[in-house]
Amino acid sequence: MHLVIIGNGITGVTCALTVRRLHPDARITLVSDESPYHISRPALMYTYMGHIRPQDLKPYGDWFWPENSLELVQATATHIEAEHHLVHLSTGAPLAYDKLLVATGSVSRFERWPGQELQGVQGLYGLQDLERMHRETHGVGQAVVVGGGLIGVELAEMLHSRGIAVTMLVRDTHYWGSVLPPEEAALVNRQLQAHHIHMHYSTELAEILGDSAGRVRAVRTTDGREIACQWVGLATGVTPNLSLAQASGLETARGILVNEHLQTNQPDVYAAGDCAQHRQTGLGQVPVEQLWYTGRQQGETVAYAICGQPQAYQRGVWFNSAKFFQLEYQTYGQVPARTPSGTHSFCWQHPNGQLLLRINFWADDNHAVTGMNTLGIRQRHDVWDQWLRQGTPVTQVLAELGAANFDPEFFQQHEAAIVGQFNEQFPQHPVALKRRKGLFSFGA
Ligand SMILES: Cc1cc2nc3c(=O)[nH]c(=O)nc-3n(C[C@H](O)[C@H](O)[C@H](O)COP(=O)(O)OP(=O)(O)OC[C@H]3O[C@@H](n4cnc5c(N)ncnc54)[C@H](O)[C@@H]3O)c2cc1C
Structure with a gap:
């Protein structure tokens, strides 16, 4: 064969x-x-x-x-x-x-903007794009990244690492609005701003402007603003x-x-x-x-x-992970930007604005978990995969959350706040906090 x-x-x-x-x-x-x-x-x-x-x-x-x-x-x-x-x-x-x-x-998916063929305008998908980016960002002081998804942030971080000032144009009202709930988007936005990325939300690219040598010199937005730049990254999807x-x-x-x-x-x-x-x-x-x-x-x-041993494709539980500069992101199961009807969404954030944990669960008698997002917190794939496959009740998940954590100290530090907020928000499903053998643990 x-x-x-x-x-x-x-x-x-x-x-x-x-x-x-x-x-x-x-x-x-x-x-x-x-x-x-x-x-x-x-x-x-x-x-x-x-x-x-x-x-x-x-x-x-x-x-x-x-x-x-x-x-x-x-x-x-x-x-x-x-x-x-x-x-x-x-x-x-x-x-x-x-x-x-x-x-x-x-x-890479582009939308046929005027000027996108200029030198210094490109997407990032493969090796050839990377080589071109190496060449064409050399000596650049200002860059514009169009699109607020994962590749957009990667481009921003890459450019930032070389001291290039970055402006991002994002069509949505908040970062990655089609995927992230507003709280997550706000946290990522703070991370971008902490790295001096200039964010322009509700802003679309109208045109890319060139100089007499055929190289990009600026972009014009649909609201008429002109932003000077010597390089443009198009990150509008694939x-x-x-x-x-x-x-x-x-x-x-x-x-x-x-x-x-x-x-x-x-x-x-x-x-x-x-x-x-x-x-x-x-x-x-x-x-x-x-x-x-x-x-x-x-x-x-x-x-x-x-090989003649067909097995029907089964994707299993959805998951994805990414990094927004220093901020790690994980998502498991279904956590759409807007909470679907019939589900509750519990979202805890640390007051320092750098940690977030969201758990979605059915609003019925079983209150099985349907998905979770974390920012700044690392969870174990195998544990969440099992909880989601088995439709584990949210109270049990909170009780055992330490088992999913990569950082054993995290829950010792924050569990009381997480459970306290959950009990305030959902008094009908109380989670009791117990102390055992010197370690905190939860019991439903
Ligand atoms: C910059 C970037 C970062 C990413 N980061 C992540 C991440 O962190 N996590 C994640 O889950 N996903 C990430 N992705 C997405 C992930 O890389 C893709 O889902 C994955 O690479 C798809 O794999 P594939 O084998 O289907 O296709 P590809 O990796 O695209 O490979 C296809 C290959 O086929 C070649 N090819 C195409 N047509 C022909 C032809 N006619 N003849 C010969 N060769 C051809 C292409 O040149 C390419 O080399 C990222 C993508 C990009 C662009």
């Missing part, structure tokens, strides 16, 4: 490694136009900031690939001839496959990379349409990771998942299907 994988991101590589384990004799070829070697996309920012060396972006040493009989090809796949089981490459002769995985990831799929007759909507085994509409052609769109989704699931861990899970699922 010859498996050809287009894209060597986390999805493609996870699939390759899983197939190697399930099918030791398979021939496996990974094709990528970004880099012959797999790189960690979330780590890109740390090379710009000088925290890691460029070679540290590679999670596996160069010896790893021949050692595991994985063939690497650097080329762009231009067209799939599904009826002949061939994929055409920019470098010449087509590759014949028995099974093909399209794992082409995402591309969209599935469909170039290959659309050139090859794969059925697409927002992403490449796949069934629960990640099969496309073409025989022996699969799609997974950021570029795929589930035809059917369960409750609380999204059709296009653009995260590192979902790429890994989909890479595993598709490997089982390719």
Whole structure:
């Protein structure tokens, strides 16, 4: 069996490694136009900031690939001839496959602003973007970042690390308004302001202005303000990379349409990771998942299907984590920006404005937890995953919260305040605080 994988991101590589384990004799070829070697996309920012060396972006040493009989090809796949089981490459002769995985990831999404082709205007997705950013921010004093999501903050932190003054334009009334509840957004905003990032909310980009040499000199906002800058980062989201799929007759909507085994509409052609769109989704699931861990899970699922041991894709409990400068963020389960009807939302914040814990739970008799957010506090994945899967009552979760904590001292310091606030807000579900063996613990 010859498996050809287009894209060597986390999805493609996870699939390759899983197939190697399930099918030791398979021939496996990974094709990528970004880099012959797999790189960690979330780590890109740390090379710009000088925290890691460029070679540290590679999670596996160069010896790893021949050692595991994985063939690497650097080329762009231009067209799939599904009826002949061939994929055409920019470098010449087509590759014949028995099974093909399209794992082409995402591309930055821009809105066709006037001036976005100027020198010094770009997004951040891949290695080439990072190299361009290295070159084009050299000597820059002022930059504008458009968009208030995770990549927007990464760009702000990267620029800030080089002493570049950053202005962020955010369409929403508060930071990442489509995802974060207002309390979390306010806390992140304070963090951004503490790092002297100039935040302009309810503000949209109208135009990017250039100088006579074709380089950006300013941006104009829709309310008519002109902000001088020598570099603009466009962080207005990503969209599935469909170039290959659309050139090859794969059925697409927002992403490449796949069934629960990640099969496309073409025989022996699969799609997974950021570029795929589930035809059917369960409750609380999204059709296009653009995260590192979902790429890994989909890479595993598709490997089982390719090896003739299909297992329907199950994402499990949603989670994500990020860092806003020094502020760590974790989210598990469902915590939308607005509390959904039928659920309660308990939100505790430390008076220092740097710690936040939110727990959402059903407003019925069972009051099972439905999701949680933390800022400045680290929780254990396995514990929350179990609580959410099992629909654990909020009172029990609060009673056992110490078990989820990475920092054992945290709850000794703050538990009384957290439980006190919970009991004030929800007197119908009291949590009793007990002292045991010199350590605080909670009992429902
Ligand atoms: C700057 C940044 C930071 C991020 N940080 C986080 C984070 O902290 N946590 C998190 O969960 N997620 C994060 N993400 C998202 C995460 O990186 C993606 O969800 C993940 O990389 C998707 O993996 P993938 O394998 O599906 O696609 P990709 O990683 O995009 O890999 C696809 C590869 O296919 C190549 N390719 C595309 N088309 C072709 C073609 N026709 N021929 C050959 N090669 C092709 C691309 O060049 C690319 O190398 C971040 C994303 C970015 C951009």
